[in-house]
Amino acid sequence: MVIVFVLLALAVLVGANWYLWRRLFRDTTRGPGRARRGGAVLIAGGWALAIGALVAERAGAPFWLQRTLAWPGFLWLALSVYLLLGVVAGEAVRPLLRRYLERRARRAQARTPVAEPAPERVPAGAPPAQDPPEPAADVAEKAAPSRRLFVSRVVGGAAAAVAVGTVGQGTYGVLRGPRVKRVTVPLAKLPRAAHGYRIAVVSDIHLGPVLGRGFAQKVVDTVNATQPDLIAVVGDLVDGSVKDLGPAAAPLSRLRARHGGFFVTGNHEYFSGAAQWVEEVRRLGLDPLENARTELPWFDLAGVNDIAGESEGQGPDFDRALGGRDTTRACVLLAHQPVQIHDAVRHGVDLQLSGHTHGGQLWPGSLIAEAANPTLAGLERYGDTQLYVSRGAGAWGPPTRVGAPSDITVIELASKRA
Numbered sequence: 414m415v416i417v418f419v420l421l422a423l424a425v426l427v428g429a430n431w432y433l434w435r436r437l438f439r440d441t442t443r444g445p446g447r448a449r450r451g452g453a454v455l456i457a458g459g460w461a462l463a464i465g466a467l468v469a470e471r472a473g474a475p476f477w478l479q480r481t482l483a484w485p486g487f488l489w490l491a492l493s494v495y496l497l498l499g500v501v502a503g504e505a506v507r508p509l510l511r512r513y514l515e516r517r518a519r520r521a522q523a524r525t526p527v528a529e530p531a532p533e534r535v536p537a538g539a540p541p542a543q544d545p546p547e548p549a550a551d552v553a554e555k556a557a558p559s560r561r562l563f564v565s566r567v568v569g570g571a572a573a574a575v576a577v578g579t580v581g582q583g584t585y586g587v588l589r590g591p592r593v594k595r596v597t598v599p600l601a602k603l604p605r606a607a608h609g610y611r612i613a614v615v616s617d618i619h620l621g622p623v624l625g626r627g628f629a630q631k632v633v634d635t636v637n638a639t640q641p642d643l644i645a646v647v648g649d650l651v652d653g654s655v656k657d658l659g660p661a662a663a664p665l666s667r668l669r670a671r672h673g674g675f676f677v678t679g680n681h682e683y684f685s686g687a688a689q690w691v692e693e694v695r696r697l698g699l700d701p702l703e704n705a706r707t708e709l710p711w712f713d714l715a716g717v718n719d720i721a722g723e724s725e726g727q728g729p730d731f732d733r734a735l736g737g738r739d740t741t742r743a744c745v746l747l748a749h750q751p752v753q754i755h756d757a758v759r760h761g762v763d764l765q766l767s768g769h770t771h772g773g774q775l776w777p778g779s780l781i782a783e784a785a786n787p788t789l790a791g792l793e794r795y796g797d798t799q800l801y802v803s804r805g806a807g808a809w810g811p812p813t814r815v816g817a818p819s820d821i822t823v824i825e826l827a828s829k830r831a
C-alpha cells in the first residue's frame with residue numbers, strides 16, 4: 414500500500430508539473446526553443462531544490478547546506494502552489510477571452526466595405542491574372558493560431574504575476590514579524606483579583622534555516638511590548654538542533670513577564686531533539702512543563718507533552734499533569750495540538766491554549782487543516798472547557814502565509830465575579 418501511495422503521489426506531482434509547463438511555456442511559445450527548455454529546467458530545478466531542502470532539514474545535513482537550499486526550495490513550494498491555482502483558474506477565462514477576440518474580429522471584418530472588382534479586358538497574349546483574394550473564412554482560420562497564442566500569453570502571464578505577487582506579499586507578512594491579537598476569555602472560577610490577567614500566547618515560531626536570530630528578536634520585542642503577566646510558549650519553537658539553532662534562540666532569554674515564561678513541547682521538538690531543547694529553554698529562563706502543573710496565585714497552570722513524544726515514551730500524561738488538583742480553582746492548560754482538547758475536557762480544564770495549525774498557513778491548505786483539527790484558529794467552547802488556538806508567530810517550510818496571518822495573542826482573563 415505504501416508503494417502504491419508513493420507511486421500515485423509521484424504520478425500526480427509529475428502530471429501537475431507537466432500541465433504547469435504546458436500552460437506557461439509550451440502554449441505561450443511558437444515552437445521548440447530556449448523558452449520551453451528553460452521552463453522545464455526551472456520547474457524541475459525548483460522541485461529538486463524543494464525536495465533537497467526537506468531532506469536536508471530532516472536528515473540533519475550541515476547547517477550551511479540547509480540554509481543554502483531552504484530559501485529557494487521552500488519559496489518554490491509556495492510559488493508552485495499558486496502558479497498551479499492560477500493556470501487552473503485561467504481555464505475558465507481562456508474560452509471567454511477567445512470568444513471575445515473572435516467577435517471583435519468578426520465585427521471589424523463586417524465594418525470593412527467589400528468592393529466588387531470591375532471586369533477587366535485582358536489583351537491577347539497578356540500574363541494570367543493574379544489569384545483572387547482569400548475568402549474571409551480562410552483568413553479567420555489562419556488568424557486562429559495567433560489568437561490562441563495571444564490568449565495563452567495573457568492568461569499565463571496573469572497567472573504568473575498573481576502567483577509571484579501573492580507569495581511576495583505572504584513572505585513579507587512573515588518576515589516583518591507577527592502582529593498582536595487580543596482576546597478576552599471569561600472564566601467562571603477565576604477570582605475577582607485576577608480580572609484582566611494577561612497571558613501572551615506564542616506558538617510555532619519555527620526557528621530554523623530560514624527564520625533565525627533576527628526573527629526571534631522580533632518575537633521577543635513584540636511580546637515584551639504587551640507587558641504580559643505570563644508568557645506561554647506552546648510548542649514548535651525550532652526546526653533543528655541546539656548546536657545549529659542555539660544562537661538563533663538566544664534572544665528568548667530576554668522575554669519578560671511578571672510571573673515568568675512557560676514552555677511545552679510541540680511535534681517539531683521531537684524531530685529536533687526534544688530533551689536537549691527542554692534543557693536549552695530552561696537555561697534561557699523559560700520553565701518547561703513536562704506533564705506538570707504549577708499553582709499560580711489565582712489559578713493552576715498545567716502543561717502536557719506533545720503527542721509526537723509518544724514515539725519516545727514521552728507523550729502527554731494528563732493524569733500526571735492534572736491529577737489531585739483543587740477543582741475549585743480555575744485551570745489553564747498548555748497543549749500544542751488542538752486535538753488534545755478532548756482529554757482536557759475529561760479532566761475539567763477551564764481553558765486550553767494551543768497552536769500547531771498555523772491557521773492553514775497557505776490557502777487553500779486551511780481547508781485541509783480545518784478538517785484535521787477540532788478548531789483551526791480562534792476561541793471555541795467544548796462543554797465547560799474553552800479552547801484557544803493561535804495561528805502561530807512564524808511559518809514552517811515556505812516563510813510565507815496566505816489567508817492566515819501570523820500572530821502573538823494576548824489572552825486577557827476575565828472574572829465573572831468582577
